[in-house]
Amino acid sequence: MKKQQILFIEGGGDDGYEADKDLVNSLQENLGNGYDVHYPEMPSDESAPDFGWLSQIDQEISEAExxxxxxxxxxxxxxxxxxxxENIVNKTIQGIFLISxxxxxxxxxxxxxxxxxxxFADRLPDKVPLFFYxxxxxxxxxxxxxxxxxxxISHATFREIQSGGHQLNNDLPWIADDIKSLNG
Known part of the structure; x- marks a missing residue:
């Protein structure tokens, strides 16, 4: 059986990629074997106004299933x-999950x-579940x-977490549960 593909985009900062590896590992662990979390390292192009991230995100989504x-x-x-x-996405997006x-x-x-x-809110993909944590x-x-x-954004689901700091204690069971609910 084919695994559900997840694209995880890291947070910023000098060590954002390393710091978020624990989030990615937690998500993969909480989701189990039916999911594959893809975690590309984002560029740090100081000369680009977006640090080169929009181009990298475009490439990653284009290559996604x-x-x-x-x-x-x-x-x-x-x-x-x-x-x-700001872009037309030619892929079907199952859900969008945004942390901090x-x-x-x-x-x-x-x-x-x-x-x-x-x-921006009016230009987001129609009918795609959107969650904020x-x-x-x-x-x-x-x-x-x-x-x-x-x-x-009136159509999004907002999850307020009582404690866990910026990294949500590097433990993402709520997000895994919400992702699993997409197929349930």
Whole structure:
């Protein structure tokens, strides 16, 4: 039997790829053998406004199979939203799962390539389940960012986690359960 493909986009920072390996391992463990979590290392092109991530996300989604499940953490989650709201995706997406997602605001030049367009919510793929997860004690992305998404996206499911910090204690049973519910 063919395994369900999941594309996991890491969070940012100098050690984002290494730091998120524990999240990926937890997700794979909680999902079991019927799923295959693909975890590419994202570029760090300081000269690109989006650090080169949108191009890499485009390539990864293009190479993915139909019915792919997308998971993103932190910067990776916000970049998945940006990509999905600004591009036509020619793959069937089974679900989108976003963890500790920053809502970029402000006029700093370095944020220009990260911010969502004002109509982003209207441009997300139709009828694709969309889940947000955010810990109330996130020490990196303020919990209030989740409220920004709640105000913009009415059709998403929002999971407020009481504790676990930015990495959700590197334990993702809620996300695995929600992913499994797509086929149930």
């Amino acid at each position: 139909n019915d792919v499940i997308l998971v993103g953490h932190s910067l990776g989650a916000s970049m998945l939203l940006r990509y999905l709201s 997602t920053p809502f970029w605001t402000g006029d700093e030049a370095w944020k220009a390539g990260l911010k969502l367009k004002s109509d 955010h810990s109330q004690d996130d020490e990196v992305v303020p919990f209030s960012h989740l409220d920004q998404y709640k105000q913009k």
